[in-house]
Amino acid sequence: MGRSANLPRGLVDHFRAGADSWPDDTGCPILHVDMDAFYASVEIRERPELRNRPVVVGGTGPRGVVSSANYLAREYGVRSAMPTSRARRLCPQAVYVPPTFPLYTEASSKVMEIFREVTPLVEPLSLDEAFLDVSGALRRLRATPAQVGAQLRRSVAEQVGVTCSVGVASTKFIAKLASGMSKPDGMVVVPHAQTLEFLHPLPVGALWGVGGRTAESLDRVGMETVGDVAAAPLARLRRVVGNAAAEHLYALANGHDSRAVVPESAEKSIGAEETFDVDHHDRELLRRELLRLSERTAASLRSRGLRGRTVSIKVRFHDFTTITRSRTLPVATDVSREVFQAASKLLDESVPHGAVRLIGVRVEQLVQAAEVGEQLFLDAPERGWREADHAADSARSRFGGAAVRPASLLGQGPRRSGLTEPKPDRGK
Secondary structure, eight states: OOOGGGSOGGGGGGGBOOSSOOSOOTTOOEEEEEESSHHHHHHHHHOGGGTTSOEEEEOOSTTOBEEEEOHHHHTTTOOTTSBHHHHHHHOTTSEEEOOOHHHHHHHHHHHHHHHHHHOSOEEEEETTEEEEEOTTTHHHHTOOHHHHHHHHHHHHHHHHSOOEEEEEESSHHHHHHHHHHTOSSOEEEOOGGGHHHHHTTSBGGGSTTOOHHHHHHHHHTTOOBHHHHHHSOHHHHHHHHOHHHHHHHHHHHTTOOOOOOOOOOOOOEEEEEEEEEEEEOOHHHHHHHHHHHHHHHHHHHHHTTEEEEEEEEEEEETTOOEEEEEEEEEEEEOOHHHHHHHHHHHHHHHOOOSOEEEEEEEEEEEEEGGGOOOOOOTTOOSSOHHHHHHHHHHHHHHHOTTSSOOGGGOSOOOOBOSOOSSOOOTTO
């Protein structure tokens, strides 16, 4: 939704909130709250000695990718989605940390709980950002939208130990832009009556849906700012970017965005994937990696109270050819063994031999676990694999992720450098 983190900040300084003062927030019920360099901030919270050092989170091998960098590292040009090898050249003195996704998931859950204490209208976009509609909560809280935003920032810092940035506006699009401009650890309030004053000086890249090519096309016809797009005849805009894109950009450029905050849309799939440091032909090694990823995926399902019917695997070969294969189960599952058995059969029966660069497991067709009946079998033991998984989950929550794992995963595994889910936090 626009490249708000890269926008010129001098244009909006008078919209920035101070310690106890901010612009008029009347008619601005939409908040966009975004964690600052989330993964890196969580790692620094766990290791306070890193607080004044550049920190980069991501794959540490030759094919690793940066998923998050704190603001000290960004001063050297390090950005998310950059190859780690390039980041090391730009900032060799940084501390490079592999991702710890359970920590990020736990921190995200606490953040979302804080949001939902304010309003039930919370729309998470990822682990580290969400829209909130606080219009119904203002009277109960005896607060204005900006006061709610300031309180959320304090609560997140005190209870979770990381900072966040907040945009307050009358629409989702403007709130999202505002939060990007307030980074790090700030708040920008865009009064409803000053929406166009805020929006029109910005470069066209601020518009949601405008990438590099579209920006170049607009620039060639003299449309460099959002205000230029708003002032252009719609017919001319259609000739430049096409009918559908023209309608969309023209509406945004004129401050129109009717989208509501939609609470917690259902997840469509859950999965994990890894990129190897070197390509692998060994099918047994690939099968063990599928077991590792199946364990991780099934644990994610159980933590969310979900089960899924379709298991799919993703395989990327040395030449970047990528295939996916799937199998639908008779009954939705969250059992690690059942996910792995399906994934392993797909590897054996549907994937050609070759040097593999990346492998992944995903479970789809998700339903709430409470809605799924148990499939009973004659002579089945009283306690089965699901109970074993829950016991392992309990042990891992108390003693760490390595406390319980399949025997075949003990010892040295393949060197891995890629990211698993969740996705990088995109340089926030």
